Amino acid sequence: MATATTAPHRGSARFVRGRTRPRIRVVHWAFAGPAAALFIVFFAYPLGASLYQSFTNDDGGTQTWAGLAQYRRMLHDPVFWKSLYNTGLLLIFQVPLMIGIALVLACVLNQSWLRFKGTWRIAFFLPSVTMLVAYAVVFRVLLKTDGGMVNQALGWFGVSPVDWLNNPVWARVSLIGTITWRWTGYNAVILLAGLQSIHREQYEAAAIDGAGAVTTFRKIVVPQLRPVILFCSITSTIGTLQLFDENFVLTKGGPDNATMTPVLYLYKVGFDQMDFSYASAIAWAVVLIIGVLSVIQFRFFGQSENTARDARKVSSGRRRR
């Protein structure tokens, strides 16, 4: 499908360029120029400047070249390592949990007997576009130790109040819960798009062969969705490594750094401690880690080309219903 739509377009472009080359150049730049200028000013330059800054030391308002000193400091920084450890916990527990729930949710949303489909989809997608402030207020009210709604509800079943945000273990549980609440619907919608590209005939064939719902899910849905699941896993992994919003509003990384993540830590180092050089170094360490993890994920699944193409196919796939 991809070749079918792009080929004629490519041909016509070559045709036009052959005739009026110089003018098209000007027009190209007129279109690309503003975006390119914005990119250079607000993206490329700051990136370069922060890379330079990560090799400096900020001393009394003066920047001095410090080589790799900031990166060496990171190696011996217990908080940095703890933030990576916390991220690892999230990757092991939260990402599979969320993708699993999203998959089940997507299957339910894809059922032909379901009414008010659009409403359901919007309802599940909404959390991911919720304003941070509203989100913060709601969850702090829900999770308050004394008189919070979650603890009140637990109280009806005789469970004593849980210190959701002030106990290192429960704070992590709360964080996993809130991230899952916010991003499950988002992933479910992507998976749903993937589900809709599976031919109806395959379900029918499976039904004729006597497959039940569980078998169909395991033998038809999961294998067909594999590239989309991988796509969701990779974006969720990157999202986890950049986690900031949720733990910033809930716990600001506490208690005892139990919910500290690398990006929140670099914010604290930069803005609370005013140590911008070290913060820049942490930022680049995170970039490096994300890069390495992404390469590993692609290598591990061994089909980066297919994944990218399949994901694109999913997005442009016609809704078959």
Added chain:
Amino acid sequence: MSMRTSRRSVLRAGIGALAVAVTGGCATGGGAKKPAKSLNAQAQVTGSITVWSWDVAAKALKRLAPAFEQQHPGVKVNVVDIGYDNAYDKITIGLKSGAGLPDVLQVEGQKMQSYIGTFPSGFYDLSTLAGPLKSQFNAAAWATGTDAGGKVYALPWDIGPCGVFCRTDIFQQAGVDPGSIQTWDDYIAAGVQIKARTGKKLLVVDPTGDSTFPMLLQQEGQGYFVDGKIAVSTPAAVKAMTVMKELNDKGLVDYEKGWDALVSSNKDGNVATAPTAVWWSGTLTDEMPELKGKFSVIPLPAFTSGGVRTSNNGGSLLNISSQSKNSATAWAFIQFVLANSDNQVSMLKNEGIFPAFVPALSDPYITGPQDYYGGQTTFKTFADLAKDIAPVEYTGDYSKASDLVTTATSAVMQGGKDPKSTLDSTAQQIAAATNRQIAQ
């Protein structure tokens, strides 16, 4: 869908680096140290100025601005309440990027020391004009606006002598007399009894920005640094942290994040006390007028019987950002507001801001009885305590130390860690961040 998603994830990939880069990239620093600009005393007081402040402080400035404008026809003062929770993010970005700051900034004492250390060229040098006023300001407050060489960067506004605000109705219900509390051990014992009889906790602590531990430490006469060395793991520090741990272990602490949550927890009567500075009074009268007559103030409990009964918490200054194009008017306004007994006393009356300007402390309003506190001479108590405040060392590395100590406090109180070993490790982290030695 997926194209949009992937483009967004690429964007997000850069955001972490960007957040720091945007502010860092356009840094004012980079070359040699620029000296701070000096004020031009001859310049005309004219035009408009903008002031950044927050909460009751902003309210006070808004109230006083019209009088200043009347004295100087044609002058306009814009006071902007930037809110406490994001104030320092905004100011830090402005200082780092060299743009976007107003003429006059409110900054708290310890933070002012950090800014002087990190951005010495970010403010006007006020030495020539403010210098002669030194003897009229509280010495501990004055020290927070000057650098090690005695250069003046800011004029002290208020000072925060500490005591304990007690909810008398809750104390009565629990059968505890606030006046009987002499030491921190007494305080904890009172808390246990209050909790047993009323179910109320004793105090609010914000684990993400605690101010109780530094208050205890200064009560013992030291800050995070002593003679330039890191002093967060000294015996005094361990002692203070042990009090914090005990408060938690006895279940006396209500943890709240952020200023608003802290205020509403007190307003709702979740806790029986607030061990904090005199400026808390402004929040009480402003936000809890319905609780009039239900508070009394005692000096801070001592560490040992007969010991120092106060400390300092906060206290702000006003400075002139070097980005100001109208420093003469800015200075005139600062002087009008701060170096003036009538205006200082009016700010205590209306907004509960306690003057660092010493002549104001002999005003009858301060020495007389207070209506809100059921006729007690509350402000006289604080004025007397203010003389006992031990001046402590902040240094330009205060922000680094403060953030790490906050984390240590959370580790001890919420993570159940041992005070001594936690503070030892904190001292090492501060050493790695500042290249300073650790005091023995």
